[in-house]
Amino acid sequence: MGAILTGVFATSAINPIFKDASGHPLPVGLIDGHPGQIVNQLIAVGITIALAVIGTTVLLKLVDLVIGLRVNEEDEIQGLDLSQHGEEGYNLDLDLTSVSVSDRSVRETIHAPASLLSEVS
Secondary structure, three states: OHHHHHHHHOOOOOOOOOEOOOOOEOOOOHHHOOOHHHHHHHHHHHHHHHHHHHHHHHHHHHHHHHOOOOOOHHHHHHOHHHHHHOOOOOOOOOOEEEEEEEEOOEEEEEEEEHHHHHHHO
16 A cells, blocks of 8 residues: 555655756656556556565475465374474463263263363262
C-alpha cells in the first residue's frame, strides 16, 4: 500500500527529480499532476511480488532437493520436539487419560489428568 501511495503523494517540493529544459521542476506524483507515477509504482509492486514468488520457489525447491522440506511420518507422529531435538515440549508432568462421559444423551471425550479422573469416579 505504501509503495502505491508513494505515487500519489510524491511531490516536486520534496524531490524535484523531473525538470524541464529550463530547469523548472515538473510534476512528480498524483497530487502534483502526474498520474502516470501510480502506474509506475504498480509495475514496481508487481515486479517485487514476482521476484519474491520466484525466489521463494527456487529456494524451497533447492532445500527440498538437498535436505527435504518435511520430516518422515513417524517423526511427525512422535512429535518434532522429541524426534528432532530429543526433548519433550510442554512437559506438564501430567498423566493424561481419555474418558467418555455421558450427560443427557451428549457424549464427549474429556482429556484430564488421571488424578482428577480418579476423584470423580
